[in-house]
Amino acid sequence: MKIDAPRQYVIDNLKYALNPSSIAVVGASRYSSKVGYKVIEGLKNWGYKGTIYPVNPRANQIGGLRAYKTILDIPGPVDLVFVAVPAHLVKMVLEHAVTKKAKIVVIATSAFKEIGRVDLQDRLTQFCRDSRLPLIGPNLVGMGSPYLNFNCGFIPYLPIKGPVAMISQSGANLLAALGASKTTNFGMSFFVGLGNKADVDFSEFIVYAENDSNTKCLAIYLEGMDSPEAFIKACRSVVPKKPVVTIKVGGSQIGVKAAFAHTASENQGTSDDYFDKIFEQCGAIRATTWQEFLDISLALGMQPELKGDRIVMITNGGGSGLLSCDHFERCGVPMHELKVMSPNLGQRIRTYMPMFGSPLNPVDIAGTASPVQYKGALRQAMRDSNVDMVYCSICPTAVTDVPAVVDVAIEMYDTYKYLGKPFVMECQGGAECHEAIMKLRDHGIPAYPTPEQAVNAIVALRKYAKIKEKLAKR
């Protein structure tokens, strides 16, 4: 339901969604294969230290914990009520939650507006609003934070710690990101599924993320937007401090219907241009594919914005250099020749390449490049005051010592981080490159397996700088 602006009482209570002292799991099950069991199992296994109250009128004990017939039978206070009962019981549970003075309620249950029960969802939402009880969902998968060892929902993964706050209407896509977190070193500060977002809106989690010290970048997956004014207000507040990346789906002819069937998102009468304008107004960076969404969120979470377009690419593979420079141009950020950017830089870098290398830009230090040559070239480029950022690529030839080059890159990045220039890497190849990417990301360097992904990330860093400049002028 629509809101005009992020509501303070909601924002104040969102901390109970991610860091509650006590949780009532309504619909807790004794059966290990059911959602109501998985929620409790997840909470315990991932290290939740608060009190868990299973609620199920049929059971005395669940997962070794005493079960209660209703929330009202729980002896202590309840911060968070997690609801995993059929839709026809949700009204009663909400009434109990209000009576119990719970701080926030999260409804995983489906079968509301998305199947046509608009009136029921709206009435329940209004009841929560009248009672000042923030409602997250319904029809969601859960939420959590690796910093708090908190995983509340039917989610089999807890992501690794990192800079990205992921706010997603889709549970499946959120799970995809969570599942890949460990295998790709994509770190998150917190994550939340919003589902139908009947009450708590994107904008309120945006404000929450603004104040979350672990969050450096917000990644938002939208299927619909009920409250554009609130979204714009929230983004305008956060964007000067933290970048916002969005992906908006459900814009195709059939996608409009699919988005309604999925999360009751209404897109009739909107268009891609409509959302482009909204995102432009609020300073969000829009991705068009899921991979791009993840790639640029990671870069924006790890690196400072790119203040100029003087980008130097150091590579041992001419092919990756060409793919990169072409893609930069397609994205409206053309590369410049080294001699144009910094007259002496090319000459200095030449020292670190064989005679058949090319100091053009991309700087091809050739397939025989050793860690020593990488180190020299990177150092020259990073130190040069006419260079805004360095982009490094590794193509594993038979003589490339990938792990050693990675160590060199990390050393150079750590050494010159104080200069505030972004550093991005690309490693295209086999298993050693995957390991390289993992290690680089572990050290805060966004690294990617293809040139286009790396370029997209760099372009987003540049866009963010421009957005900040624009906002500063307002």
Place this chain on the structure above:
Amino acid sequence: MPENAKPAPAYLLGTDEKQKWMGDYFFAPRGLGFLEPGIVGLDDAKMSAYNVAKSSYQIHPEVFNMDYLSKAVGLGRDEIIQRMHRLYDEHLIVYVMNPAVSVYGWGLYYWLVKLREGTAPETKAKLAEWFQDKDDICTGYECKGDFDFFNGNHMRVIDNLLADVIEPWKNNPEVEYVHLCPIRRCLRESHINMFDFSGEGYREVVWGKDELAKLAKHQDKMDMLDLKILQALNAKRPMEEVFDFKVLSEISGLDPKEMLSGIKELVETKRIIVPLFHLNFMKLGLTNHVFVIRLFQNVPCCRKAQITDELSRIAEFNTIMEFSDSFYDIIAWAYNEVNDIKALKEKIYSYSEIEDVKEADMNRMFRRWVCRLDDQNGFWEECMFTDDFLQDRTEKNGVRCCHARKEGE
């Protein structure tokens, strides 16, 4: 729709369209999955009244029509609510729903298991635990007498039953035989006449003469007023008198009129489900005596149906069903402790068409109507519906119902 495609049949079960269909075919249409016209899924909006009551009667017995109950039992509303709380909390009653399986398209296969003489008690106990934990078994009892287990499954594919449920233990050395008993007619369950009861007796509550009075005396957990409440809860009456739709609506937020019309259609018009309160007879110290009756194979099926109907007029039988394509033809249950079992046996044996009767007493219950009844294990009223629809259980490691637990979990 492509030009040459035929539209789906327009008949609805229980309607004139069905009769028209019968003009072209010589057998009644049978349901297939939830897509069968006229059939509803268990989470369909038409099921809402039942579903809301089923999910909340444990804490809100007033989902049932207290005005009616008050008049029928002669107690005040609060007293009835208080008693219903106690009856549930002590696991004496459980609210369930019996679907007309032949209409829904599930086969309902019962099966008897006989262990060899001299089987060690621990061997029988091990098999009993396997049955207890096998979620696909929707009804199950351990017995003592001519056979050792009487279990049942909802399944659409008989090979799935054989491969997944029977095969794992069928060739154990202690197993003497397994006899499948597919249900043809469900006449009475837990004292309530079902869809296939002949004549006008559908949904009538049936107890033997003085049976309730004897039951009240036999134990101290349910007095006569409790038993009257149970009887009134199950009594045949229109749906508006069964539930309090205002309360159902207050709990769920759903429209009371829609809930009423949905459940009326299913229970009263189409007769495809019967909601009922099942009595946990074992908690009252009762055991069911089970007669499994075999007719001579030259008895025509019309006579078999008549015999079953005649037996179903005996009110002491709380459960009676007719089998098909089986060694056995009829099953009938009556409580040992409050009935004259000898007299019932004599009535059964008075039929010269009967070739053999197996008898056993139920001494442990696993599940009934997909609902776990083993409160000793802490699983009271845990419901598991593990339909085999769209599944091939003959494949090892094939796709399973998402909620079914793996063995050993």
